[in-house]
Amino acid sequence: MKFGKEFASQMVPEWQAAYLDYACLKILLKQIQHWKQKTTQPDTPPRLPRALTLYRAFSGLIQRQNQRLNSFNGEDTENQPILVNFCTGRKGSGKYETTFLMAAEEGGECEQQFFRRLDNELNKVDKFYRSKVKEVMEEAQTLSKQMKALIAFRIKVDKVAAKFVCAGMVGMNVFNGEAQSNDSIEDNEKHISLEIEEENSKHMMSSDIASLNILNHVKLNEAIQTHFPTIKQTELNFSKENLKRIEKQLKQAFIEFYHKLRLLKKYSFMNILAFSKIMKKYDKISSRRASRNYMRIVDNSYLGSSDEVTKLMERVEATFIKHFSNSNHGKGMNKLRLKTKKERHRISFCTGLFVGFTAALILALILIIHARNILDKQGKAQYMENMFPLYSLFAFIVLHMILYAANIFFWRQYRINYTFIFGYKQGTELGYREVLLLSFGLAALALASVISNLDMEMDPKTGDYKALTELLPLILVTLALVILIFPFNILYCSSRLFFLTTLFHCICAPLYKVKFQDFFLADQLTSQVQALRSLQFYICYYGWGDYKHRQNTCKMNDAFNTFYFVVAVVPYxxxxxxxxxxxxxxxxxxxxxxxxxxxxxxxxxCTRTAYSLNAGTGWRIVAWICSAIAAIYGTYWDLVADWGLLQRRSKNRWLRDKLLVPYKGVYFGAMALNILLRFAWMQTVLNFKVSLHRETLAAIVAGLEIIRRGIWNFFRLENEHLNNVGKFRAFKSVPLPFNYEDDEDRDV
Structure with a gap:
């Protein structure tokens, strides 16, 4: 792999604009190379015979190395083509400026432009690195204060536990008739307290021993004490449960902080390497020796000479291993280091297997329908009214999952940091292979159930259908729900828990603080209204016993019609x-x-639902007007607010200034398709004459809405990613357990 591609792949996506613009510098070098080739004489001097080199004296490797070192140290500076200076500004800030000493030569303007751009990149990278190092140093001070409070809290908790132990010992002695005096009890308490303090002092940082007086200026944050943000508790409760929660939060804060330090160190290394590579290319193209002189400046800059990050990483490792891993170095480093997710071949194999099953079952279903001429039989309408809504639920879910897998693939392709945006725990997010495995596995089960259901026979005596085949859809839905809420650590437990937690936040809105994953999932549910109505139909169809005769009286029930409105409105x-x-x-x-x-x-x-239940001209006009207003408003919001497009003053006409997809036609095509699919469900109001069953048409319209949502997902996350890039937000903020009084005063 060429260095340019490797450099781009190693970038922190949110810091991409702060890296050395390697591609631009390569373009400038190509211009210099083109100029050199244009001005170079075609006649080349004859090459010296190679045999002459055999008669030169061998000076030794060490001597040549010393000569090179002396030249690097400045003994051979007269032939240097550049002179780099550090100019200090009025406010103490400075910048690097390179003077190209051979600008008077023919073609020197191109090289002067190259060094001017190179200086700008060095100043940009150095300034960004300084600002980030300053941020992590301030964060390190905050974490140090949190650790002091934690250690003091540990001592206090152990003291409280020791008092209970002491009281238990005293009570036991009294019960045995060996009562002790109050003085001896106090002596025992002091003795135990001193032992606890001596034991806990071993766990404190040697440079700054925490004092119990810290707890007088500290209170627990609300997130530690309660899940309800309206309740405030300022008093410290020295219980082991609180201690465990505090340690868990601080442990996560240290892991995120260490991750930040690693990326910052990698940022420094990759940029220094990029400067070295680009200068070597310059020396090769221009036949000059400027790289050593310029790289000496880079190495002496804050970017190359600062070791604060390395020292801070060592201190974080020592603190984490000592206080959160019981001094177990291997265990502590395993928690600090990022867990790289391994791609397993068995997942790809199983996915391909289920894809094959799905394709074979679809083909078998088509052949059965045509061979038995099912479409022309009398039971077609009965089947479409009762069984089709049950099985269409799986089609909606599988289609949504396949589109989500495609989104994950393209998010990774264009380096959109979806794991950070969604807030997934590192290493637990599902890749597109895992999502495809789940979706095609569900599709294969659903299609097998459909084929089994087509073979169902009716008892001519009772007029009832076979219970087993008729219950297949219900069994499959129950199986899917059981797997979803299965509490054991199998079948992607962390992802299922993340989904259920986010779903719970959506249902309980507005009781919880809204995060990106919360409203993103709620938006997905707005495109699954027909699936939610299918779940409602499951309850009616099987709850009232209609499945035995494959007939339903759901729409004749007022309660069902009322919930038909409610279910559709809940996601919005x-x-x-x-x-x-x-x-x-x-x-x-x-x-x-x-x-x-x-x-x-x-x-x-609501108006469309009312029109579908009570077909009338008045409801049709009202539904048409309301649907048109909602569609126009929603389309404008999708394109402008969610996607950030339709920017008149952008350098990309009608698009954003920054685009991740290199082909602009993709954005215009997505906008046109979004408008078309937004108005597709207007068919439910306009009632165009289509030779399709009403349930089939409703399923097609619902499928088109899911496809529109899948397209929306990619551009919505792209816009969110670019907003994070603009603010250089690459890390999630971890709430800290303690709050100091001086921090409150500073905030006020």
Missing amino acids: WSRLLQCLRRLHEEKDPMQAYNGLKYFFTIIAV
């Missing part, structure tokens, strides 16, 4: 409450406009 209502919660916390008026979009959609969904 959840998003509306999330917008209101963010409006209250962030004071951002854009959240009010976003909530208005979901309010219009709720009205449109």
Whole structure:
């Protein structure tokens, strides 16, 4: 792999703009090379015979190395083509400026432009590195204060436990008739307390022993004490449960901090290596010796000479191993280091196997339908009314999962840091292979159930269908739900727990603080309204016993029709409450406009549902108007707010300034497709004459909405990624357990 591609692959995506612009410098070098080739005489001097080198005296490797070192130290500076100076500004800041001493030569302007751009890149990288080192040093001070409070908290908890032990010993002596005096009890308490302090002092940092007086200026943050943000507790509760929660939070904070230090150290190394590579290319093209002189400046810069990050990493390792791993070096380093997820061949094999099963079952289903001429039989309408809604649920879920797998593939392809944006725990996120495995596994089971259901026979005496084959859809749904909530650590337990937690936050909106993954999942649910209605149909169909005769009376029931409205509105209502919660916390008026979009959609969904249940001209006109308003508003919001497109003053006309996909036609095609698919469900109101069953048409429209959501997902996350890049946000913030009083005063 060429260094340019390797350099790009090793970048922190959110810091991409802060790296050395290697590609631009290579373009400038190509211009210099083109100029050299253009001005070089075609006649080349004759080469010296190689045999002459055999008669030269061998001076030794060490001597040549010393000569090279002397030249590097400045003894041969007269022939240097460049002179690099560090110019100090008024406020103490400075920048590097290179003077190209051979600018008067023919073609020297190109080389002068190269060094001017090189200086700008060095100053940019050095400034960014300084700012990040300053941030981590300040964060290190905060973590040091947190550790002092933790150690003091440990001592206090052990003292409380020791008092209970002491009291138990005293009570036991009294019970045995060997009562002790109060003086002896106090002496025992002091003795035990001193032993605990001596034992805990071994766990303290040798440079700064924590004092119990720290706890007088510290209180626990709300996240430690309660899950409800409205409750405040300022008093410290010295219990072992609180100690475990505090240690867990601080452990996670240290792991994230160490991850940041590693990336910062890697940032320094990769940029220094990039400067070295580009200067070697310059020496090769220009036939000059400028790389040693310039790299000496790079090595002496803050980027190359600062060792704060390395020392800080060593201190973090020592502290983490001592206080969070019981001085077990291997265990501590395994927790600190990032766990690289290994690609397993068995996942690819099983995915291919299920894909083959799915394709074979689809082919078998088509052949069975045509061979038995099922489409022309009398039971077709009965099957479409009762069984099709049951099996279409799996089609909606599988389609959504396949599109999500495609999104993951393209997010990785264009280096979108979706794991950081979603807040996945490192190494637990699912790749596109795992998602495809789950989706095609579910598809194969559902298709096998469909084929088995087609072979179902009815008892001519009772008029009932065979219970086993009729219950297959219910068994499959139950199996999927059981696997989803399965508590044991198999079948991607961490991902299932993450999904269920996020789903719970969506259902309980606005009680929880809204994170990106919360409203992202709620948006996915708004595209699965038909799937939610299918779940409602499951309850009605099997709960009221209609499955025995393959008939349903659901739509004749007022309760079912009422919940037909409620189920469709719930996802949009959840998003509306999330917008209101963010409006209250962030004071951002854009959240009010976003909530208005979901309010219009709720009205449109209700009017369309009312029209589908009570077909009338009045309901049709109202549903058409409300649906058109919601579609226009939603389309504009997708393109402008969620995707960040339609920018008139952008350097990319009607697009963003920064684009990850190199082909602009992809964005225009996505915008046109979004508009088309947004208005596809208007068919439910306009009632164009289509030779399809009503359930089939509803399933197709729902599938088109899921496809639109899949396209929306990629560009929505691309826009979020670029916003993080613009603010250089590459790490998730971990809430700290302790809050100092001086921090509160500073915030005020």
